[in-house]
Amino acid sequence: MTTGMSTAGVHRGFLRKYGGFMFKQWKEKHLVLTMEGNLLVCRDAESPPDQVVALQTSCGSIVEGREILDLPRLPPGGRRDCCFALILPQNKFLLLLTDTPEDCNLWLNLIRKVREGVMSPLTLQRRCSITPCITDRDPLPDSGSEKDPGSPRTCEGTPPLGQVPERGGSLRDRRQNQAAGARRPLPNVSVAPPHRVSDCLRHGNSSDARAVRAVCLLMGGAAASSALGYLSSCSPSSPLASRGPEMAHGSGVFSELPAGGSFHACSQDVDSPNFNSFDFEGDSDFDAHILSIPWFGTVLDSTLPWFTNHLIICHLVRPVSLMKRSAKVGRHELRPSAAVREAAQAAHRFPVSRGVEEWIQEESQHLRGRIDSFKGNLPQLDKIAPFKSFLKLSETYGPVMTLHLGRQRTVVLVGYEAVKEALVDQADDFMGRGPLPFLLKATRGYGLGISNGERWRQLRRFTLSTLRDFGMGRKGMEEWIQEESQHLRGRIDSFKAAPFDPTLLLSCTVSNVICCMVFGQRFSYEDKQFLQLLNIMSEMLKFESSPLCQMYNVFPWLMERLPGRQHYFFARIEELRDFIATKIHEHKDTLDPSSPRDFIDSFLIRSEQEKDKPTTEFHHDNMVSTVFNLFLAGTETTSSTIRYAISVFIKYPDIQEKMQQEIDSVVGKDRCPKMEDKKSLPFTYAVIHEVQRFLDIVPLNLPHYTLTDISFRGYTIPKDTTIIPLLHSVLRDDKQWASPWTFNPQHFLDQNGNYKKNPASMPFGAGKRACVGESLALMELFIFLVSLLQRFTFSCTDGPDSIDMMPEYGSFANLPRRYKVIATPR
Numbered sequence: 001m002t003t004g005m006s007t008a009g010v011h012r013g014f015l016r017k018y019g020g021f022m023f024k025q026w027k028e029k030h031l032v033l034t035m036e037g038n039l040l041v042c043r044d045a046e047s048p049p050d051q052v053v054a055l056q057t058s059c060g061s062i063v064e065g066r067e068i069l070d071l072p073r074l075p076p077g078g079r080r081d082c083c084f085a086l087i088l089p090q091n092k093f094l095l096l097l098t099d100t101p102e103d104c105n106l107w108l109n110l111i112r113k114v115r116e117g118v119m120s121p122l123t124l125q126r127r128c129s130i131t132p133c134i135t136d137r138d139p140l141p142d143s144g145s146e147k148d149p150g151s152p153r154t155c156e157g158t159p160p161l162g163q164v165p166e167r168g169g170s171l172r173d174r175r176q177n178q179a180a181g182a183r184r185p186l187p188n189v190s191v192a193p194p195h196r197v198s199d200c201l202r203h204g205n206s207s208d209a210r211a212v213r214a215v216c217l218l219m220g221g222a223a224a225s226s227a228l229g230y231l232s233s234c235s236p237s238s239p240l241a242s243r244g245p246e247m248a249h250g251s252g253v254f255s256e257l258p259a260g261g262s263f264h265a266c267s268q269d270v271d272s273p274n275f276n277s278f279d280f281e282g283d284s285d286f287d288a289h290i291l292s293i294p295w296f297g298t299v300l301d302s303t304l305p306w307f308t309n310h311l312i313i314c315h316l317v318r319p320v321s322l323m324k325r326s327a328k329v330g331r332h333e334l335r336p337s338a339a340v341r342e343a344a345q346a347a348h349r350f351p352v353s354r355g356v357e358e359w360i361q362e363e364s365q366h367l368r369g370r371i372d373s374f375k376g377n378l379p380q381l382d383k384i385a386p387f388k389s390f391l392k393l394s395e396t397y398g399p400v401m402t403l404h405l406g407r408q409r410t411v412v413l414v415g416y417e418a419v420k421e422a423l424v425d426q427a428d429d430f431m432g433r434g435p436l437p438f439l440l441k442a443t444r445g446y447g448l449g450i451s452n453g454e455r456w457r458q459l460r461r462f463t464l465s466t467l468r469d470f471g472m473g474r475k476g477m478e479e480w481i482q483e484e485s486q487h488l489r490g491r492i493d494s495f496k497a498a499p500f501d502p503t504l505l506l507s508c509t510v511s512n513v514i515c516c517m518v519f520g521q522r523f524s525y526e527d528k529q530f531l532q533l534l535n536i537m538s539e540m541l542k543f544e545s546s547p548l549c550q551m552y553n554v555f556p557w558l559m560e561r562l563p564g565r566q567h568y569f570f571a572r573i574e575e576l577r578d579f580i581a582t583k584i585h586e587h588k589d590t591l592d593p594s595s596p597r598d599f600i601d602s603f604l605i606r607s608e609q610e611k612d613k614p615t616t617e618f619h620h621d622n623m624v625s626t627v628f629n630l631f632l633a634g635t636e637t638t639s640s641t642i643r644y645a646i647s648v649f650i651k652y653p654d655i656q657e658k659m660q661q662e663i664d665s666v667v668g669k670d671r672c673p674k675m676e677d678k679k680s681l682p683f684t685y686a687v688i689h690e691v692q693r694f695l696d697i698v699p700l701n702l703p704h705y706t707l708t709d710i711s712f713r714g715y716t717i718p719k720d721t722t723i724i725p726l727l728h729s730v731l732r733d734d735k736q737w738a739s740p741w742t743f744n745p746q747h748f749l750d751q752n753g754n755y756k757k758n759p760a761s762m763p764f765g766a767g768k769r770a771c772v773g774e775s776l777a778l779m780e781l782f783i784f785l786v787s788l789l790q791r792f793t794f795s796c797t798d799g800p801d802s803i804d805m806m807p808e809y810g811s812f813a814n815l816p817r818r819y820k821v822i823a824t825p826r
């Protein structure tokens with residue numbers, strides 16, 4: 001635990017906080033004692049305060065640990081003499097626990113003196129002899145980002161971006177950092193303060209003793225009553241003391257409830273860390289998980305009613321299990337609604353009565369309010385296509401804007417200039433990958449795609465060099481693709497110009513290329529296991545863009561416990577992982593270290609070489625998950641792009657015809673196309689790039705992440721900020737494209753009809769984290785599409801007008817619409 005320090009204005013430090021009427025769990029909090037005599041209780045050093053205690057006006061008294069008669073159970077290592085409580089108005093109190101008695105005394109002395117006005121906090125700072133860990137900025141709630149010269153502009157409805165966190169270090173260190181950051185001021189748009197729940201039963205603001213009892217009953221019963229008892233007995237000045245006898249410990253309806261510690265004795269499920277993360281005080285795992293994947297979180301609004309209902313039921317599960325030990329409480333004749341009663345009974349076979357219903361309803365309103373505050377800017381976003389909203393918001397807030405997607409601070413970079421400056425010019429600063437709960441689960445946190453730091457560096461270098469060794473972007477790979485294109489054409493021939501859906505077939509074709517590289521083999525298009533795996537991958541992509549997956553990314557701990565289709569998908573993912581593990585096993589059995597056949601062989605050889613290195617990243621888990629990454633990322637992206645290109649051919653027959661003429665004149669109808677031909681096929685190559693630009697398959701990019709505080713365009717972006725380099729805005733940037741919203745191959749052609757590169761063509765991302773499969777994907781797109789047009793003309797039954805070029809937007813990927821196509825041999 002860090003201890004507080006002060007010089008220039010603020011006393012900062014960590015204490016553990018206990019607040020509200022019932023004891024739930026000790027939470028680590030960041031406390032700030034300000035010059036004005038406010039004690040700010042923050043989630044962490046960067047968050048705006050969850051609670052502000054004006055010591056001179058709001059703190060009725062201070063009670064030390066030894067005076068507390070019925071102290072709730074302390075966490076491991078906790079000591080009574082490290083504890084004290086601030087008694088606040090409206091029956092609230094704040095219980096604080098430090099690591100050491102010295103810290104406790106320090107905080108007590110400072111707080112007492114400030115509260116009693118013996119010293120102004122300013123004087124205190126001068127006298128205080130603690131090691132300095134200071135800020136020269138005042139983090140009062142109203143000092144939001146308006147006063148913060150270094151934060152990217154914040155959108156309306158957003159809590160202010162936290163100031164650069166004070167990560168230890170001296171004032172001099174930080175001044176140097178600031179100088180280096182060359183921060184510049186930006187006016188802040190009006191900022192909604194974080195929502196606060198007032199008059200909440202659970203938080204004890206109500207003066208209705210009956211209601212408070214119900215809250216105790218609902219939210220923690222026994223422990224809560226003990227806490228109330230403690231307050232009554234240790235603080236005669238507390239308003240609680242005048243509450244009446246039934247509120248005092250040991251009296252009235254709670255008299256037979258066990259002591260505070262018994263709260264922890266309830267079922268394991270209820271006591272699990274994840275369950276306890278149901279904390280509506282804004283300081284728990286709940287916050288940590290909520291909307292960590294920004295675009296997935298956008299469904300929260302629409303799913304809120306569902307979520308709230310479930311929360312209430314979960315809410316009940318806890319008290320009901322506690323009531324088992326205090327059954328006499330039942331004489332209040334509380335009766336819940338049928339639904340709630342059913343859920344409670346199903347969970348615990350315990351009758352609950354009706355009066356609770358109203359309180360639950362009221363509580364649910366507070367809960368909704370509280371959840372609203374968690375949503376940050378989410379209500380402002382399009383739920384299906386959040387990238388559209390980002391683009392719109394940037395018209396007001398500029399190309400570098402801060403949003404809070406849920407509680408996750410997120411900086412969105414809009415337009416080619418901003419994205420290129422970040423990903424390319426400041427590649428080192430922006431190379432972190434943001435955490436994606438769904439992918440974390442699927443990969444168990446291993447593998448290239450999701451990792452950071454040394455693991456990522458090692459895996460990325462190895463993957464790139466190994467894929468190149470096996471021909472990625474080279475002749476060897478070209479031959480594989482040519483061979484695969486023959487299989488594809490043969491298969492399409494077999495449809496004899498009848499309409500067919502090319503989706504699965506194209507997945508087979510593209511996946512086989514990856515399979516050659518990774519597993520050293522291709523699969524027949526009839527292979528049942530192969531088709532099964534492709535089905536899983538396509539289901540996964542759909543799942544990733546679905547509201548269910550978004551729920552998972554927002555509330556993984558909850559969705560893990562609730563029944564639902566998510567478990568089906570995770571089971572399917574396990575099948576995919578099992579398949580990979582089996583292949584690895586087979587490779588081990590047949591490995592010849594002097595002659596690696598594919599990616600897996602190379603990985604096994606490297607694992608063997610590093611087997612005595614304790615920090616090696618070349619182990620089984622990283623191997624399975626990296627192969628998983630390649631298999632997944634390399635299949636659906638490329639095959640969907642080919643499918644979209646076929647839709648373009650049908651929609652614009654003149655473009656198709658022009659390409660065919662060009663191909664006929666350069667490659668002819670019989671020779672296999674090769675990459676070298678692209679120089680002589682400028683129109684064809686331009687169309688392929690325009691297809692990628694217009695499809696915009698990964699509009700938000702994969703999330704990046706700041707691994708340290710960084711300076712960008714004069715702003716300081718704190719560590720642990722999610723970065724969205726909005727690829728959609730780059731591919732539609734009107735400064736870079738003549739007609740960004742129209743399909744126009746001229747975007748990639750100069751006046752002489754030669755192919756012209758455009759640096760804003762970034763469908764693969766850019767910089768250090770850019771797609772490792774870019775050259776492979778481009779080769780596949782070129783060879784497959786050219787060889788298809790050599791042999792077929794594409795159309796559909798309902799004619800070009802029936803083709804909708806707008807993809808099906810998803811929160812993760814934009815996928816082309818599915819059509820039955822007709823491939824007429826030429």
Ligand code: HEM
Nearest residue numbers: 449633634637638698702763764765769770771772773777
């Ligand atoms: C049209 C096809 C493809 C598109 C549009 C595409 C797009 C992307 C994008 C936008 C990223 C994220 C870049 C960033 O974070 O800034 C990415 C990452 C990645 N792609 Fe692709 N990709 C394609 C094909 C492939 C193929 C064929 C492979 C496999 C060989 C592949 C493997 C990966 C991997 C492993 C990553 C993660 C890289 C890392 O985190 O360091 N992709 N891709």
